[in-house]
Amino acid sequence: MAQPGEGGAHGALSGLRVLNLGGSLSAAWCAxxxxxxxxxxxxxxxxxxxxxRSLGPHGPDGGGIPAAYAVANQRSLVLDLADEADRATLRRLASDSDVVLESHAP
Structure with a gap:
């Protein structure tokens, strides 16, 4: 678990690491x-x-406003899961996280 002061804001959940794999508005909102x-x-x-990110309405920069709001306060990491090195990175991140969010079909 992350130590207080290692990222995240101060608050009741300070030190908790959340990995959002959901790709959905609901998972982003939860994170x-x-x-x-x-x-x-x-x-x-x-x-x-x-x-x-393609959900409208869209802002002046062309980005989806709902996604911009929902992913606020989250770091963004791009991983290509067709790449073995990126899959290894994902496995490491998941094992280091306290919470993993996903919204994929079983």
Whole structure:
């Protein structure tokens, strides 16, 4: 578990590491909420970004406003899961995390 002061804001969940693999608005919102309480949240996205980033309405920069709001307070990491090195990185991140969020079909 992360030590207090190693990322994340000060709060009730300070030191908690959250890995967001969901790719959905609901998973992003959950991770954002945990980050607001001090967790260190990281969203993992494929090259080109998560599909949720295309949800409208869109801002002046062309990015989806709902996604911009939902992924706030999260670090973003791009991993290509077709690449073995990136899969190894994902396994390491998951094992180092206290919470792993996902919203994929079983």
């Amino acid at each position: 954002r909420t945990l980050a607001e309480y001090g967790a260190e949240a990281t969203i993992v996205e494929p090259p080109g970004g998560a599909a949720l």
